[in-house]
Amino acid sequence: MGFAPFGDYWRNLRRISTTHLFSPKRIFAFEAFWSEIGLKMVEKIENSMELKDEVMDKKVLHFGSLNNVMMSVFGRSYDFKDDGEEFQLEELVSEGYELLGIFNWSDHFPFLSWLDLQGVRRRCQQLFFKVNVSVGKIIEDHSTKRVNGVLGDDSVGDFVDVLLNLEKEDRLSDSDLTCLG
Template identity: 45%
Template sequence: AAELMFHRAMGFAPHGGYWRRLRRLASAHALAPGRLAARRRAIGEETVRRVAAAMAHDGAVGVRRLLHLASLDNVMASVFGVGLGELGAGAVSELEEMVGQGYELLGTFNWGDHLPLLRLLDVHGVRRKSRALASRVKVFVSKIIEEHKTRRDAKYGGCDGDGDFVDVLLGLEGEERLEEEDMVAVLWYSNKIQLVRF
């Protein structure tokens, strides 16, 4: 998990001031009941649209795929402020691939986790694959952060914008401010914990 940058995210950060700050952010912003309730209607409308589109195209609905895409779309919209429709087909398939690979790596047995002497051998290639995935995730999430920064500066002169979780993190000041690497880890981890993999 540390290779996937999660050591800077709430679930894997050591207990202390940094962890408490992340917990406050998550409960006040990302997982706040009001924020989740506000998304409920949009989720319902998008689900109805996806079911109708699947019925029109195939005459049947692949429930597993529908739920997977709906969940991914919801998480992207609530955490990053960008729905799947706004990403484009290439970015959506890249995101799906990264999420799938992340879950696969988190579930892969790694001898190095149990026998530290074997960590250097990386028998199953878990560390190598995790580093490669972490690099891809960093590029993907950093691009979204930069787009938010540009939009905020152009629209609001650097003030609070649309109010998604990226905007909340960008709006932090003083001791609460997070470095970009921390934001990438927190955003990706938030994406992962909210996403239900079907």
């Protein structure tokens, strides 16, 4: 929704988000998870202080925020580790933030865009591919669960479940679903 052009499509995404993602019922359903994330963050800070006598507060806050979004949208939660899938996910998100904030000469001088002097377009395409693969796997997992009859409760399930349950007129295309990431 953040990158969709304003119009009917954007309004439809906004309506779906407001109705299903930000409803009071859904927000209340995630209260226990938020408490758990808060406790994990406090534990991470305590452990860091005991071991290193310093805290990388930006990293702890970033990971807490990332967990919140991942659980709300994809139904996945991650531990505070420095390796594995969690670390790869964090790297993708950090790369995305960096690309969003980078000064890109092509934005100010469009006639230079075909040169991609800073490699921003190339990096964006590579990141888009990696994110699409990750999100595609998550959506495929959800779809497989649906086919096998293991459906999430719509009132507490994640946003992917909500989007897959939409009626035909509101349903998003598969390519739109993979652009969630």
